[in-house]
Amino acid sequence: MYDLLLANIAKYITLTQEETDYLISLLHTKKIKRKRYLQQEGDTTRHTSFVISGILRMYSVDKNGFEHIIQFATPGWWIGDFQSFLQQKPGNLFIDAIDDSEIIQLSKTDLDNLFIKVPKFERFFRILAENAVAAYQQRFVNSLSLSARERYQNFAELYPSLVQCLSQKFIASYIGVTPEFLSKMLNQQMQ
Amino acid sequence: MYDLLLANIAKYITLTQEETDYLISLLHTKKIKRKRYLQQEGDTTRHTSFVISGILRMYSVDKNGFEHIIQFATPGWWIGDFQSFLQQKPGNLFIDAIDDSEIIQLSKTDLDNLFIKVPKFERFFRILAENAVAAYQQRFVNSLSLSARERYQNFAELYPSLVQCLSQKFIASYIGVTPEFLSKMLNQQMQ
DNA sequence: CGGAACAATTAATGTAGATTAATTTTTTTT
């Protein structure tokens, strides 16, 4: 159940049995059915979530009702509205399950206590956050400087398995074009 | 000299005199004249930098030679190509000084040692990285879901002092439009 | 102080990708 998470943690820090047990005592698992929300605009993010099965998406909805996917999360990934979680204020993002999924949750309160009781976790979450910054920096640069076609190619290279399993609609939303345009683009490419 | 940085650190962790002295022994200051590069594409980022005076910009240059400003950094801000710094590999970003500036630098090696000798710093840099993730998430959402005019308004609200002191060229590059279009937009707005 | 480099403005023209809408294909539900 917690193997994937523990393996993930073990890459960066080494825990004693006691520390592992304490961590596990703070965790809760949660199942989310396809199309069900983990979080909606206006909710305050009380937990950070680690995906163990399925796939979720985080997205914003603009004032014209269009969705912009910021991130997909497959097993082994963390997902959450960082701003809302850190400041414990209502956020403006949505998260829902694309397929039936299962996640492990850790509440903000428990995480804060964990940092105090087992300071080693500061290191783990520092590295996690640093990697997230690097990833966002890169994604942002790509969205600024690549054309729609290049953004698609880049996505396909980076996440070949996602290209297989996601509908075009979601990929279009992630790379920032309409489904109609993506369809046209892909069919032109073949000729 | 190091006051601004120490005050910044003191917001999140408390250091003994000894720890402060040790930190200071690892720091170097550097002056960067207007238009001089702190870093160019292909360089590996060996240091993380904290601005104490002046203003710098970090940007990417796309294959058509256009610059896209990712971040400005004024006193009190950290700046650096995270991906290159973390992986110690050549990066693809540029950083240069918009005005004569002064920064404090800390090398990757010294930072890694600092984490081992004074684990408290794990917490400080964790919080820093978390805040950076939240900021990037928000900037990214804005770039996806707002029009050029809204992005300008948002920038002007967030950084009123920068709107004053930066040339339109730089603001245009930050919000992701051409200088010509920004000029037109601003003059239309007044009518 | 004068001229060279740089920044801003204006306007005509061009285009990547959006919008709308109708049709077909695929998936889901019962």
Add this chain to the structure above:
DNA sequence: AAAAAAAATTAATCTACATTAATTGTTCCG
């Protein structure tokens, strides 16, 4: 397996913003 819902395709039209180019205004430096 049929009906309903969702996804993909195609094509015509539209638009926010880019491009190009010429003009003016500003800053900086010898």
